[in-house]
Amino acid sequence: MITKRRERGQVVVPLLAIDGGGTKTIAIITDETGTILGTGQSGTSNYHVTGKENTIKTLQNVISDAVERFKKEASLAGDTDVVIKLGVFALAGLDTETDQANVQEIVKNVIADSGVRFGKVIVENDALSALLGATNGQPGVLLIAGTGSIAFAHDGNGEFLRSGGWGHLLGDEGGGYWIGKEAISAILKMFDGRGTETLLADLVIDYLKLESHEQLYNWVYGPGYSIHKVAALSTIVEEAYLKGDLVSREILDRAVDELFALICGVAKHSGILGKPFKLLFLGGVLQNSDYIKEALTKKVHEEMPNVELLPNHQKPINLIIQRGLSICQGDGC
Numbered sequence: 001m002i003t004k005r006r007e008r009g010q011v012v013v014p015l016l017a018i019d020g021g022g023t024k025t026i027a028i029i030t031d032e033t034g035t036i037l038g039t040g041q042s043g044t045s046n047y048h049v050t051g052k053e054n055t056i057k058t059l060q061n062v063i064s065d066a067v068e069r070f071k072k073e074a075s076l077a078g079d080t081d082v083v084i085k086l087g088v089f090a091l092a093g094l095d096t097e098t099d100q101a102n103v104q105e106i107v108k109n110v111i112a113d114s115g116v117r118f119g120k121v122i123v124e125n126d127a128l129s130a131l132l133g134a135t136n137g138q139p140g141v142l143l144i145a146g147t148g149s150i151a152f153a154h155d156g157n158g159e160f161l162r163s164g165g166w167g168h169l170l171g172d173e174g175g176g177y178w179i180g181k182e183a184i185s186a187i188l189k190m191f192d193g194r195g196t197e198t199l200l201a202d203l204v205i206d207y208l209k210l211e212s213h214e215q216l217y218n219w220v221y222g223p224g225y226s227i228h229k230v231a232a233l234s235t236i237v238e239e240a241y242l243k244g245d246l247v248s249r250e251i252l253d254r255a256v257d258e259l260f261a262l263i264c265g266v267a268k269h270s271g272i273l274g275k276p277f278k279l280l281f282l283g284g285v286l287q288n289s290d291y292i293k294e295a296l297t298k299k300v301h302e303e304m305p306n307v308e309l310l311p312n313h314q315k316p317i318n319l320i321i322q323r324g325l326s327i328c329q330g331d332g333c
Helices: 050-071 097-113 127-135 174-193 201-206 211-219 228-234 235-244 245-269 285-290 290-303 314-333
Strands: 004-005 010-020 025-030 036-042 081-092 117-125 141-145 149-154 160-164 275-282 307-309
Touching: 004 160, 004 307, 010 050, 010 127, 010 314, 025 050, 036 050, 050 081, 050 097, 050 275, 081 097, 081 127, 081 314, 097 117, 117 127, 117 211, 127 141, 127 149, 127 275, 127 314, 141 245, 141 285, 149 245, 160 245, 174 201, 174 211, 174 228, 174 245, 174 285, 201 211, 211 290, 228 235, 235 245, 235 285, 235 290, 275 285, 275 290, 285 290, 290 307
Parallel strands: 010 081, 081 117, 141 275, 275 307
Antiparallel strands: 004 010, 010 025, 025 036, 141 149, 149 160
């Protein structure tokens, strides 16, 4: 419920949810039913990527944009004070005790200069918020396979654990970058005579607007190379598989095995392996690769019959909103 106190020029709203990722940051103000009242969007708020000062500016900007749009839609005066009962700051880059201390300091500074008053604030890892929102605090696992890969588990008793997510240099197996890198490796092995003939050679070289495998090698070690460009090659692997390429299918099968290992590892580590729990897939690879999604789903159903696979059509910010609303229902926001 939105409470207006006109004699004091004040309006009270239930929730501000923030999804702060490595690429973009979204802020949404909602009422107690989850109806959107105001939104803001900006770039990354992962302080490991952009630094503390830029993270503070980004968070302040998205909050300011969301509040101003809310005031405009609600026909409120520009000087109306906004009180938010609960703020959920679900932020990437919050993985260690040091991160927790740094991000708490960042959010404290953001709130102090935001011009908005908060009744209660929760600061937590963005994946944890999404997982808790999807499972309503019950035991569950969240598998993310986008550019990279990582899995999170909640045991239903407050313990939150992770597996994978060690970056493109050390891990991220089954993610888009890993798939693209395996495709490049398969192409170079083919031209070396060490690997099987594959359609990937023509498809990848054409996609990158190159002329030969030697140019592909130079591209990898040149200024045009990027993690995201390599990750984009995962769609080419899927395309080659659909054309009957056995090398591409082998890469996709290994990706499925790696992602399943993440699920098993984090479930075992959290003590919920073999017990009923909910499983959620997020990330571009799991949403855009029909082969990986279907093969992984089949593997989960066959080997984890107690697991409930949740639909993955919701965006992370919507799950974070659910997380906030469930807290409001318990605390009376």
